[in-house]
Amino acid sequence: MITVSFTLPEPGSPWRRTWNDVRCERAVDLGEMDLRYKYFAANVELSVNGVEFISKRRFVTLVDLALSISGVVRRVSSGGEAAFGFTESDEVVRVTRDGDLVRLSSSNRPEVVSLPQDELIVEFRRFLHSVHSRMVAEVPELVRNPTVQKILPPV
Template sequence: MIHFSFTLPDPDSPWRETWDRAEHANPADISEMDLRYKYFGVRARLTVDDVEVISDRGFVTLVDLALSIAWAGKQIAAGHDSAFNFTEAAEVIRLHADGQRIEMSSSVKPWTVTVARDQLLGEFTKLRQEAHACLITQVPGLAEHPVIRRIPPEQGMPEQ
């Protein structure tokens, strides 16, 4: 069983400021670097069976998370190995393609899990759709931003 989700910071959390600043900025003027690393902190969680692949004890930025899994998903869909990480963490989540199965492992933790390729790609797609919807709901002006437009899977296209 695989589950990938995120939650926004509580209103009293210092991470809420990463959303509030964006709501008061001109979305068209926000650079990709700032979108990926300065705005939209969330608690993300990825579990496979009983293994916590990504812990929700810390924060990651939603745009970086979504774009990272978009790239990793494209590699996996093409039958290649991949990996993703977050700037603020030393850990790399490695994805090894083995036919219709994906072996996931950590560069710093002693776990390895295996998941069906289609199931992983489905969770990646769902998270990207939810991230995109959340971003444009919270900051409607982001809907036309070229970086944000790269987040959701294209309509009618397989996960890439």
């Protein structure tokens, strides 16, 4: 079983500014680097079969993670393997193939977990749609931003 979700920072949290400050910008013109590393910090949880790969207490930049996960979806869907990391961390999560299963492993912990490839793809796509929907709900102009459009993987 895979859990991948996010929550916004609490009002009053300094991390909430990463959501509020984007409203002061012309969101459609924000570049990929700013969106990846300056805006939209969130608590993200990624766990598979009880093994926590991203703690829900950890703040990560949501666009950076979403674009990385979108790349994982594309590569794994086409039969490849993938890896993704986190802003300001040397941790890397690898997704490798094992028949109809995929294995997830982290450079920071010894556990390796397996799950059906289809389950990973479905949950990662759901997460990406949720990220995109929430960002556009918060800042509607982002729907036209080229970087934000890349979050949703091809169908």
